[in-house]
Each structure stands twice: as C-alpha cells, then as structure tokens.
Amino acid sequence: MRSFLSPGRVALLLFFLAAALLPFFVDPRGHLLRVAAMVLLFAAMAQSWNVVGGLANQISLGHAGFFGLGAYTSTLLFLKLGISPWFGLFAGALVAGSAAALLSIPTFRLKGHYFALATLAFAEVMRVIANSWASLTGGPVGLSIPFMGSQPAYFAFRAVSSYYWIILALLVLVCLVFHLLATGAIGYRLRAVRENENAAEVAGIDTFRVKLTASVISAALTAVCGTVFAQFTFYFDPDSIFALASISVRMAMIAIVGGLGTLAGPILGALFLIPLEEVANALLSSKAAGLSQFAFGVILIAAILIQPRGLMAYWPKKRHPAGSRGA
Amino acid sequence: MGALLEADAICVTFGGLRAVDGVSFTVNAGEIIGLIGPNGAGKTTIFNALVGLQPLTSGFVRLGGERVSGLKPHRVAQKGMTKTFQNAALFPDMSVVENVTTAALLRHDLHGARTKAEAVLEKLGLNGIAQADVADLTFPQKALVEMARALATEPRVLLLDEVMAALTHSEMDEVMEVIRGLRAEGLSFLVVEHHMRAIMALCDKLLAVNFGRLLAHGTPAEVAANPQVIEAYLGHGAVGKEAAHA
Amino acid sequence: MFQALVDGILLGGVYGVIATGLSLVFGVLGVVNFAHAEFLMLGMYVAWFAWRWLGLDPMLGSVLSFIVVFAVGYLVQRTLIERVLKAPPAAQVFLTVGLLIVIENAALMAFGSEFRSVSVPYQVEGYRLGDIFIGAPYLYAFIAAIILAAVLWLYLERSWTGRAIRAVAQDPMASTLVGVDTRRTYALAFGLGVALTAFGGAVILPYITVSPTVGGQFVVLMFTVVVLGGLGSVAGALAGGIVVGVVQSMSTLVFPIQLQNLCLFVIFIAVLALRPQGLIKGA
Ligand SMILES: Nc1ncnc2c1ncn2[C@@H]1O[C@H](COP(=O)(O)OP(=O)(O)OP(=O)(O)O)[C@@H](O)[C@H]1O
Ligand SMILES: [Mg+2]
Numbered sequence: 001m002r003s004f005l006s007p008g009r010v011a012l013l014l015f016f017l018a019a020a021l022l023p024f025f026v027d028p029r030g031h032l033l034r035v036a037a038m039v040l041l042f043a044a045m046a047q048s049w050n051v052v053g054g055l056a057n058q059i060s061l062g063h064a065g066f067f068g069l070g071a072y073t074s075t076l077l078f079l080k081l082g083i084s085p086w087f088g089l090f091a092g093a094l095v096a097g098s099a100a101a102l103l104s105i106p107t108f109r110l111k112g113h114y115f116a117l118a119t120l121a122f123a124e125v126m127r128v129i130a131n132s133w134a135s136l137t138g139g140p141v142g143l144s145i146p147f148m149g150s151q152p153a154y155f156a157f158r159a160v161s162s163y164y165w166i167i168l169a170l171l172v173l174v175c176l177v178f179h180l181l182a183t184g185a186i187g188y189r190l191r192a193v194r195e196n197e198n199a200a201e202v203a204g205i206d207t208f209r210v211k212l213t214a215s216v217i218s219a220a221l222t223a224v225c226g227t228v229f230a231q232f233t234f235y236f237d238p239d240s241i242f243a244l245a246s247i248s249v250r251m252a253m254i255a256i257v258g259g260l261g262t263l264a265g266p267i268l269g270a271l272f273l274i275p276l277e278e279v280a281n282a283l284l285s286s287k288a289a290g291l292s293q294f295a296f297g298v299i300l301i302a303a304i305l306i307q308p309r310g311l312m313a314y315w316p317k318k319r320h321p322a323g324s325r326g327a
Numbered sequence: 328m329g330a331l332l333e334a335d336a337i338c339v340t341f342g343g344l345r346a347v348d349g350v351s352f353t354v355n356a357g358e359i360i361g362l363i364g365p366n367g368a369g370k371t372t373i374f375n376a377l378v379g380l381q382p383l384t385s386g387f388v389r390l391g392g393e394r395v396s397g398l399k400p401h402r403v404a405q406k407g408m409t410k411t412f413q414n415a416a417l418f419p420d421m422s423v424v425e426n427v428t429t430a431a432l433l434r435h436d437l438h439g440a441r442t443k444a445e446a447v448l449e450k451l452g453l454n455g456i457a458q459a460d461v462a463d464l465t466f467p468q469k470a471l472v473e474m475a476r477a478l479a480t481e482p483r484v485l486l487l488d489e490v491m492a493a494l495t496h497s498e499m500d501e502v503m504e505v506i507r508g509l510r511a512e513g514l515s516f517l518v519v520e521h522h523m524r525a526i527m528a529l530c531d532k533l534l535a536v537n538f539g540r541l542l543a544h545g546t547p548a549e550v551a552a553n554p555q556v557i558e559a560y561l562g563h564g565a566v567g568k569e570a571a572h573a
Numbered sequence: 574m575f576q577a578l579v580d581g582i583l584l585g586g587v588y589g590v591i592a593t594g595l596s597l598v599f600g601v602l603g604v605v606n607f608a609h610a611e612f613l614m615l616g617m618y619v620a621w622f623a624w625r626w627l628g629l630d631p632m633l634g635s636v637l638s639f640i641v642v643f644a645v646g647y648l649v650q651r652t653l654i655e656r657v658l659k660a661p662p663a664a665q666v667f668l669t670v671g672l673l674i675v676i677e678n679a680a681l682m683a684f685g686s687e688f689r690s691v692s693v694p695y696q697v698e699g700y701r702l703g704d705i706f707i708g709a710p711y712l713y714a715f716i717a718a719i720i721l722a723a724v725l726w727l728y729l730e731r732s733w734t735g736r737a738i739r740a741v742a743q744d745p746m747a748s749t750l751v752g753v754d755t756r757r758t759y760a761l762a763f764g765l766g767v768a769l770t771a772f773g774g775a776v777i778l779p780y781i782t783v784s785p786t787v788g789g790q791f792v793v794l795m796f797t798v799v800v801l802g803g804l805g806s807v808a809g810a811l812a813g814g815i816v817v818g819v820v821q822s823m824s825t826l827v828f829p830i831q832l833q834n835l836c837l838f839v840i841f842i843a844v845l846a847l848r849p850q851g852l853i854k855g856a
Contacts, residue, residue, distance in 0.1 A: 059663045061607075061670065106846030112662030113605040117800075118845050120607070121793045125838040128793075132834075185437045188429045192418050199416040201400035202378055202409050204433030204480045208399075239786075245674045253667070290681030290785075297674030304668045305656055 012175075012264060019168055023161035030160075037164045039274045041229060044171040045247075046254035046266035047178050048221035053252055054261030055182060056214045057194040059112070062103075062119030064247035065126040066096040066219040070226025071241050072130065075143050078154070085155035089227040096223030097216045104212045120244065127242035142237025145230065155231045163232045170228055171267075174221050179263055181217070190214055222251075245293060253300060329392055331356045331515055332377075332408065332484050337386035337396070339369075339376050339539075346372040348539035349386070354484060359506065359516040361530035361547070363523075365559055369539040370519045371413055374486045377517075378410050379403045390484065404433060407483035411476075411490055413519075415469035417461040423472050424448065424457040430479040440479075447475045451505060466493040471502070484515045491525050503529050527551070535559070576705050577822045583711040585818020587773055589811035590718040591791065592798035593725065594769035596810040599799070601742040601762035604654060604665050608672035609770060610788035610795055615676070616642050616771025617783035618684060624691045624778075631691055632717055635775030642771035643764040650763035655756065673788070680785035690782040710779035717776045722811055725769065729807070738762050770795075793834065794821075797841040 019040065026032045045067065052058050073095045074088025083091075099122075107118045130137045137143070148156045157163060181187055189210045192200040197207050230236055241247070250273075258269025277296065284291040330353035339347040346369045354360050362370050375381035377388055379400040388396040395403050403409070417426050424444050431440035431447070448454045451471055456464065461472065470490040477485055487506075491499050503525060506516060520526050526533065526547065533550040535542045537559040543550045550556055595609045616638035623634035653672065657664050695709040729735040740748040741758045749755055774783075781787070798817045802809025817837065824836045 059666055061666070103842075106842045110845060113666060114845060116607075116662075116666045117605060117796055118842060121796060121838055121841055124789070124793045125834055127789075128834040185432050185440070188421075188425065188432060188437075191420060192429045195418040195420055196416050198380055198400075199412060199418065200429075202380065202404060202412075203430035203476055204401050204404035204409070205429070206399070206401045244670070244789075249667075249670055249674070256667075288682045289686065290678035294675055294678035294682065297671045297678060300671035301653065301668060301675065304660075304664050304671065305653070 008264065012267075015267065016168070016172060020165070023164055028159055028161045033160045033164055035275065035278050037160065037167050037232065038278075039270050040164070040167045040171045041225060041232070042250065042254055042274050043267045043270035044167070044174045045222060045225045045251045046258070046269055047171070047174045048218050048225060049251040050255045050261065050266055051178060051181060051218040051221070052215050053255055054265070055187065055190040055194070056211055057261075058211070058215075059116050059252065060119040060218075061116045061244065061248050061252070062121070062123035063218075063222050063251050064242045064244065065119075065123035066100065066222040067226040067229070067247055067251075068123075068126055068130065068236075068238070068241040069096040069099060070223025071230035071236055072137060072143070072226075073223070074227040075145060075230050075236075076136070078145070079143065084153055085227060085231055086153070089155075089224055092223040092227045093220035096226075097220040100215045100219030101212060104208075104215050108208050108211050120248070123242050123244065123248055127238050130238035130242060137238065140237060140239070142235060142240070143230075144235045147234070163228075167228060167232070170224065174225075175263060175267075177217065177221065181214070182261075182263065186210065186213060245296065249300070250296075257303070329389075330354060331358075331391060332517070333387075333389040334373075334377065335387040335389070337373070337376055337388060338384040339372050339381055340384045346539050347376060350536065350539070350541050351386075352534050352541065352544060354515050354517055356483075356515055357510055357513055358532065359510055359518060359530050361526045361533040362517055362519045362536065363521075363526060363533060363550075363556075364536040364542075368536045368559075370536060371488055372539075373536070374410050374488055374517075374519065377403075377486060378408060401433075404480050404482070407481075408486070409477045409480050409482045410486035411470070411473040411488055413488040413492075415466070415473050417469060417472055417476070419461055421461065422457070423453065423459050423461060423464070423475075426461060426472060427475050427479045430476045433480045444475075444479055447479050450508075451475050451478075452501070467498055470494075474502075478509070482514065484517065485509075486517045486519075488519045489521065491520055491522055496524075499525055523551075574826070577826055578819060579705055579707060580711070581819030581822035582815055583707070583715040583818070584822060585815035586715040586722075586811075587718045587777055587814070588794065588798050588818050589814025590722055591770050591773035592795050592802070592814055593722065593807050593810040594766040594771075594773070595795055596766075596799045596802065596807055597769065598763055598766035600806065601738055601766075602654065602658060602759055604658065604669070606654075606766070607666065607669040607792075608676060609669075609767065610791040611673050611676035611680075612642050612646065612767035613770045613774035613791055613795075614680060614783065614785065614788040615645065616768075616774035617778055617781075617787060618680065619771070620775035620778050621689050621691060621783055624693075630693055631775050631778040632713055634778075635717060635772045638775040639768045639772045643768035645764075646767035647760045647764035649767075650760040651756075654763060655759065658759070677785055677788060684785060686785060688782040688784045691778050693779050696779055708780070714776040714779070718773060721769065721772055725765075725807070734758070734761060738765075793837060793841065797837050797844075800841055800844050 022036055023033060049060065049063050052060050070092035073092035074085045077083040077088040077091055078085050103122055107115060110118055131140050148154060150156065150158045189205045192203065192205055193207045193210050201207055254269035254273055255266045257273060258267065259265030277292065280295050281292045284295060332354040334350060334352050336349045336351050337347055338345065338349055350373060362373065364370055372381060376383055379395065379398050383396050386396070387394055390406050390408055393406065395406055395408070418429065427444035427447055428440045431443040435443050445457070448457050451474065453471055453475055456468060461469065464472065470492065474487065474490055491502055494502065499522065506529065510516065518530065530547055532545065533547050534544045535550050535553065535556045542555045542559060543553040591613060595606060598604065598606050598609070619638040619641045620631045620634035623629040623637050624631055629637070653668065657668050698709040700707045700712065729739060737748065737753045737758050738761065740753060741755050745755050794817065798813040799810055801816055802813030820840065821833060821837065824833050828836060
C-alpha cells in the first residue's frame with residue numbers, strides 16, 4: 001500500500017493551499033482573479049467529465065447539456081419562484097442526474113463514435129429547445145441574474161474572491177468525489193467495464209448499473225458547475241451555455257490534455273489551456289470575431305496530428321489508483 | 328432435489344447457423360463433466376448460452392432449480408455460475424490481484440474482496456505474481472488467473488473453457504489437482520478441453536457435441552468408444568491433434 | 574394532413590441528399606464526420622455569392638457549390654482526415670470536431686455573422702393541386718435533389734471510379750491488390766460526400782437563410798437521417814431523409830415548434846438504441 005502522503009498528494013494539497021491563498025496576493029477585484037476562478041471552474045468541469053470520459057472511457061460530447069441544465073434550473077427557480085440558487089444548485093444536479101439516467105438507457109451499449117454522436121445530439125437538442133421555448137427559458141436572449149449586492153443566502157456576493165473560494169471548494173469536492181470513485185469498489189468495476197465488458201459481466205459486474213452510476217454522478221457534478229457558472233457570470237444564453245466547442249469539447253480536451261482518467265489531469269489541463277486561451281483571446285479577439293475560437297480549433301487539430309495515435313496516446317499506460325498519480 | 332445445473336433443449340442460432348441445436352444435460356453437485364467436440368462444434372457457444380452472454384433462441388437453463396436463462400451474466404454469476412474465457416479476457420490495465428479483486432467484489436466489500444482475492448491466488452499458487460501486470464504473464468499464467476478471477480465470484484458451477492490448452496504435463500497435473508480439491512469442497516465443473524489425457528483423467532462423465540448437437544454422453548470410456556464420436560473427430564482430422572497432446 | 578405529407582416528402586428528399594453525403598463518407602472511410610454540416614454551410618455560401626456576383630440562380634449555383642466544396646473536401650481528406658483513418662475513434666472524433674470549429678469560425682471571420690438570403694422570382698410562387706399547395710422553391714429543390722441522387726447512383730454503379738469507391742468500402746486491402754489507389758479513392762469519396770451535402774445546402778437557399786452557424790441546425794437532423802437509414806448506406810439515407818422530412822412536417826400538426834427537434838432526437842436515440850446493428854451495416 002502506498003503511504004498516505006505520496007508526492008502526488010502532497011503536490012495536490014500544496015496546489016489547493018496556494019490556490020486558497022491567491023486572493024490575498026492579487027487585486028481582489030481584478031481580472032486576474034476572475035481568470036483564476038475560471039481555471040478552477042473549468043478544472044472542476046473537466047474533472048466531472050473525467051468520471052465518464054476517463055474512468056468509463058466513454059467520450060461524451062454532450063456535457064454542455066448537463067452544464068446548461070444546471071444553469072437553467074437554478075436560475076429559473078430563482079427568477080420565477082424566488083428560490084435561492086443554493087437550493088437551485090441541488091435541483092439542477094437532480095434534473096441533470098435524471099436526464100443522464102434517462103439518456104443512459106438507450107446509450108449504454110454505444111461506444112466510440114456512436115456514444116459521442118448520441119451525447120452530442122443530446123446537448124444540441126437542449127440548445128435548440130432552450131432557444132425555441134422562449135416562454136420558459138427566455139429564448140435566444142438568455143437569462144440575466146439581477147445584481148443584488150451581497151446576499152450570501154442567495155448566492156450573491158460583492159467580491160470576486162467570494163466566488164473564487166466557492167469555486168475552489170467546488171473543485172476540491174469534485175476531486176474528492178473523483179478520488180473516491182477511482183479508488184473505491186466502483187473504480188475497480190468501472191475499469192473492468194472499460195477494458196472488457198463481457199468479462200466484467202461474467203465476473204459478476206452489473207455493467208449497466210456501473211455506467212449509469214458514473215454518468216449520473218458526472219452529470220450532477222457538471223450541473224453544479226453550471227449553477228456556479230451562472231451565478232458567477234450573471235448572464236448566459238442557450239448558444240453559450242449549451243455550446244459544443246466552448247463547453248463540451250473544452251471539458252473533454254482539458255481532461256485529455258492533462259491526463260485522461262487521472263486525478264491531477266483536469267487541474268493540469270485547465271492550468272495550461274485556460275490561461276493560454278485567455279492570452280489568445282486578449283491578443284486576437286479585437287482583430288476579428290471568431291478568431292480565438294478558430295485558434296482553439298486549430299490547436300485541437302494540431303494536437304491530434306502531432307500525436308498521430310490521437311490524444312488517446314496520453315492515456316495512462318500503467319495501472320494506478322488515480323489518486324496518486326503525479327500532481 | 329433435481330440436478331444443480333440443467334440445460335433443457337437449448338438452441339442458439341447465428342443468422343442461419345444453428346450453433347447449438349437442442350442440447351440437454353445435467354450437472355450434479357460435486358461433479359466434473361467434460362464437454363468435448365471438434366473445433367467449431369459449439370462448445371464455447373454452449374458456455375456463453377449457459378452464463379447469459381449469448382441469448383438462447385429457445386430452451387431453458389436452470390441453476391439449483393431456478394431458471395437463469397434470460398438473466399444477464401452478472402445475475403447468473405450472482406446465482407453461482409460463471410466461466411473462464413477461451414482466449415483469456417483479463418482486464419489488461421490491472422494487476423493480477425486487481426483482476427481477481429474486481430470479481431470478488433460480487434460478494435464482498437473492497438476490503439473483504441482484497442482478502443478473498445489473496446486467498447484465491449494462494450490456493451492456485453499464484454501469490455508470487457499477484458502484483459504483476461497481466462500483460463507480462465505467459466499464456467498458461469493468464470489461464471490460471473482467469474480461473475482465479477472466476478473462483479473469486481464463489482461459484483457453485485464453474486465452466487472452464489480450455490484452461491489447460493498451453494500447459495505442460497506437470498502443470499496440467501497441478502491444475503487438475505486444484506480442480507479436484509475444489510470439487511471436494513462441493514464445487515461442480517463443466518470442462519472444455521482438447522487434451523484427451525486430461526479429460527479422461529479428470530471427468531466423471533463426458534458430453535460429446537458436433538455441429539451443435541449432442542452426439543453422446545456417458546462415462547469417459549463409453550463416450551470415447553462411441554463410433555459417432557470417433558467419426559466426428561476423424562472427419563475433422565482432430566484425432567491427430569488429440570494424439571499429439573496425449 | 575395530406576398537405577403536411579407532401580411538404581414532408583419535398584423537404585425529406587433534400588434531407589436525403591444532404592445525409593447521403595455523410596453516409597457515403599462513413600461507408601467508405603469508416604469515419605463519422607462531425608464537421609459534415611459545415612460543408613453544407615460552405616455550399617450555401619458559394620451559392621449565395623454565385624447569386625450575388627454572377628446572378629446565378631441557386632439551382633444552378635448548386636453545381637458550383639458542388640465543385641468548389643468537392644475540391645475543399647478532397648484537400649481536407651488528403652491533409653487531415655487521412656492521417657487519423659487508423660487512429661482510435663476518439664482521435665477521429667476530436668479531429669472532425671476541431672474541423673467543425675475551424676470552418677465555422679473561419680466563415681464567421683470571412684462572411685460576418687449576418688444572415689444572408691437570396692431573392693428569386695419563384696420564391697413565393699407555387700402550384701395548386703386540388704387542396705394542396707406546393708411551394709415552388711420546395712418543389713425545385715426536391716427535383717434538383719432527386720436528379721443529383723440519380724446521377725450519384727449511376728456514377729457509383731457504372732463508372733470505374735464509382736466501382737472503385739464501392740470496392741474500397743467493402744475491402745480496402747483487396748482493392749489495393751487489384752490496383753485501386755485507395756488514398757485517391759478515399760479522397761474522392763470524401764470530396765464527393767461533402768459536395769453532395771453542399772449541393773443540398775445550395776438548393777435550399779431560396780427558403781433557408783445562411784449564416785456561419787447554419788450547420789448547427791442540421792447536425793442532429795443529418796445524423797438522424799443517416800442513423801435511420803443505417804450509417805454507410807446511401808439508399809438508406811435517401812429513404813431516411815423522406816421519413817425524417819415527413820415526421821418533421823407531420824409533427825408540426827401535433828407538437829408546438831419547440832418540441833419538433835425533441836421529436837427528432839427521440840427517434841434518433843431510439844434507432845441508435847434499438848438497431849445498433851443497423852448502424853454498422855454496409856460499413
Ligand atoms: N458470434 C458469432 N456469430 C456467428 N457465428 C458464431 C459466433 N460465435 C460462434 N459462431 C459459430 O458457431 C459455431 C460454434 O462455435 P464455437 O466457438 O462455439 O465452437 P467451439 O466448439 O468452441 O470451437 P473451438 O474448439 O475452436 O473453440 C462455429 O461455426 C462458429 O463459427
Ligand atoms: Mg471454443
């Protein structure tokens with residue numbers, strides 16, 4: 001057995017500690033802290049995706065669907081019924097978890113392309129519905145959360161640092177869930193299912209239930225990220241929240257670039273990609289609309305061509321409880 | 328009390344091919360039954376049908392008097408029947424002990440499963456390679472780990488699909504000793520094997536199949552003397568293969 | 574009711590041609606092209622500019638769309654897709670998704686985000702058959718689609734290249750042995766696949782406006798059609814197109830417009846779940 005304080009875990013704990021202290025060292029209202037919050041939020045999103053993409057090896061291109069469900073559920077509950085987004089956060093997780101369970105029934109046998117296709121279609125349909133069902137969702141205009149000053153009970157704060165710490169707590173929570181899943185009984189089962197489904201069944205594993213559990217947890221965590229995102233940015237619309245490129249693909253890409261199926265992967269990936277995009281945005285977005293997205297696509301293509309076996313070559317080669325791999 | 332395992336006129340068709348065609352047999356508690364037949368006779372398909380990997384076209388399978396046909400493999404495993412794969416289907420990204428632990432989770436929590444896995448590996452004399460990567464194993468080792476993984480589900484009936492295929496004679500004797508030991512504990516076996524020597528020495532009864540049909544059943548000596556069985560093997564030139572192994 | 578059926582068939586024929594391209598690409602290359610709808614958008618822009626600058630009716634401009642997008646597709650295959658043909662599915666997925674993002678945003682930079690439409694003399698005209706009104710743009714698009722489908726069928730059946738494409742789809746190794754240049758054939762097939770879709774995009778220009786994000790409207794639709802017909806089956810895609818067109822136009826009678834896409838999605842998922850073997854057929 002590995003000792004509790006392996007170098008990887010120490011590095012991870014140091015990272016969380018440093019992240020927690022960051023607001024004391026930078027301008028608490030500044031842009032830098034917002035970017036840092038985005039890094040942490042995308043790390044949490046990618047980690048949520050990692051539960052399905054990494055542990056079960058199902059490449060989902062539809063997690064924006066769950067993300068948006070989280071954002072819409074909490075925001076609509078608040079705007080229409082005055083329910084605090086803190087409750088909305090759980091409601092969103094419940095809605096997204098249920099959607100994932102429903103989606104699992106027809107898709108659990110699907111693999112590779114087909115799974116990607118089905119999940120992509122799911123998010124697309126969510127987007128189209130959100131756009132066209134204007135009486136409920138506000139349609140293409142999107143939803144805005146009114147500024148309310150500091151009302152902690154309603155998930156509203158004046159300082160960016162408050163949001164930042166909440167997002168950090170969310171990341172810690174998601175990482176903890178991932179770690180427990182990866183190293184627990186379900187982690188064994190998920191790896192077995194990912195490697196040989198028939199053998200797993202014959203060895204007594206309910207492959208459907210295992211996959212269902214993973215996708216429901218993954219969706220619920222993603223929805224929580226969606227609620228937090230909505231509260232943090234005050235505004236979203238169907239095309240941005242259900243976006244294929246900037247949400248679904250980005251979540252997957254961060255996890256894959258950082259190290260698929262590993263605990264530290266999403267954090268590394270987010271630390272690398274989000275600031276890179278931020279810089280690209282700052283340099284390019286004034287030049288032409290779409291240029292930074294274009295660059296994102298080019299990077300994605302280049303990454304795959306440079307590694308001709310595809311990004312999957314970053315797949316962790318050897319077995320290891322995901323918790324202890326280099327942070 | 329009836330038989331422990333009962334196959335009742337089971338049929339499996341692939342498109343037009345009747346891979347298993349109305350096969351019936353029973354296995355009693357503590358029995359070791361051999362299933363023989365030339366290549367492509369339908370032995371593996373029968374195993375898959377029994378454990379629920381392959382849906383039946385018609386017929387029933389009962390385990391301990393309870394119908395298990397139509398159940399998914401993990402439910403069948405839970406009821407006490409599992410199999411090994413002919414071409415070892417271990418989980419490649421896991422170590423040996425992790426492979427076995429995964430199966431032990433059927434009846435234990437993680438801690439208990441680890442203990443169980445170690446006990447099973449010990450019993451099969453595999454504790455030396457517990458931490459090895461399955462990719463680094465030899466073929467006979469893989470077959471034994473397959474067996475260990477299946478045993479970790481604590482079955483009542485274990486179906487072994489050519490676990491002795493690549494073993495030397497002394498290794499084969501060791502495995503047979505393990506199987507006999509397990510039988511003494513009450514476990515039943517259905518064994519597919521091309522090595523006639525092992526089959527004759529190990530089995531209480533034999534079932535011979537060809538083209539998905541049951542040709543003969545009885546004691547090893549009876550079946551080996553059955554003209555139809557000899558014909559089936561001669562017709563497929565498999566006798567030479569048996570002789571070479573024997 | 575009957576009106577909806579006719580509308581559905583007219584729409585569906587065009588969907589069929591659009592999806593045929595996607596199906597052809599999958600059937601021959603075994604790659605699910607997530608960027609496929611972007612080529613539809615490119616085809617629409619080519620036809621729009623042909624109309625604007627050359628005064629070409631989109632029905633004629635569609636030929637130009639076909640040619641231009643064919644060339645683009647041929648190049649894309651030779652420079653990008655070719656390299657991931659043997660890679661794991663995830664690499665193919667991310668490559669074509671990357672392509673989708675690149676093309677969409679390239680269009681945004683080049684053409685701006687505004688919606689563009691054409692005006693043609695027959696735009697609001699139509700024919701009356703008893704109670705049924707047939708809109709001229711729908712009818713013409715349908716006819717153009719059917720003509721192209723027939724030409725494609727003849728091409729695949731009769732021409733040497735067409736046969737080579739079918740041979741490669743069935744057995745690339747054997748085709749190489751009998752002297753088929755598989756790399757060229759793959760590029761032809763990909764070019765042809767995206768060109769067909771681009772053609773379909775051009776002929777609907779009289780009734781659908783084009784913008785850089787128009788592809789998004791067609792992604793789910795296109796995959797539904799293809800999955801219905803069996804991924805890789807060209808004839809299946811045509812039939813699937815008609816079915817989807819009819820379902821879509823019938824569902825307007827029953828469901829509010831918001832739920833139409835949900836309806837399509839349910840069909841899509843149901844087919845994926847119930848006939849997964851149908852997906853691989855012909856691959
Ligand atoms: N999934 C399948 N689809 C179609 N046909 C199959 C399938 N699995 C097996 N078959 C066919 O069924 C027949 C029986 O095969 P099976 O694998 O059961 O034979 P076997 O007795 O185990 O042979 P061997 O001694 O070579 O292991 C063969 O003709 C085989 O080709
Ligand atoms: Mg066999």
